[in-house]
Amino acid sequence: MPERITWEAVKGQGNSLLSPAYKSNGHVFLSGSTGQDPKTGIFPGDVKEQTENVIQGLKRTLEASGSSLDKTLKVLLFISHAADAAAINEVYAKHFTTKPARSALVVGFPNPKIKVEIEVVAEYKEIKSKL
Template sequence: MVTRVTWEQLNKAGNNLLSPSSVSNGRVFTSGCLGTDAEGKMPESVAEQTKNAIESLGEVLKASGSSFDDVVKVLLFVGDASYVSEVNQIYSKYFTLRPARSCVVVGFPNPHVKVEIECVAEVSSLAAKL
């Protein structure tokens, strides 16, 4: 059975074409998270976008019964290779267990977007027992 986290569960307006995450067979599959701030605006700074995107991902993981410690694989998109060092500095504060990761330089449709992150995680063992 597949369950989905909704934008309403996160108290956020989101893209009606997708769910923030789907949970199936003890795995969490997230959609990509962008670095918008609390007002829904895109900061100019790569660092702010990275922090916001990762914290948004954390909210999705929590709503899905998971956490950063349960992440198996991360897929990170950056708009320019020059952002990677700055992104890594922030990333390493959240992903202390160093899950598998791919980092891809892409051309985002929105030129203000610099970072997007998604992941696959396990449902936390504690959450699975509840």
């Protein structure tokens, strides 16, 4: 049975439309995370700062789910401008050292202040084969 991870568990600003994550069958599925400052809710103008905020938010959610960045299997990266890719990748590479599978898309966000959003799927425990 899937287990919902709550906003209280991750000590984050809640969003009434979604949950930060769900755990099921040894995996944790995170909602997309954006780069606003966790204390003020303001989006920094700098894409590197937003990317760092995103990754720190993902880290908190993964840890609340019994996982970590090192157990990330798949990343879906959304960016607002292709020109920001190098700066985003610079921050990304410092944290995702296991080089998980990844897809990246250039998108138009509803809020023009958003420069990057990342969602991940990670393992939260070893899955033992039944074979």
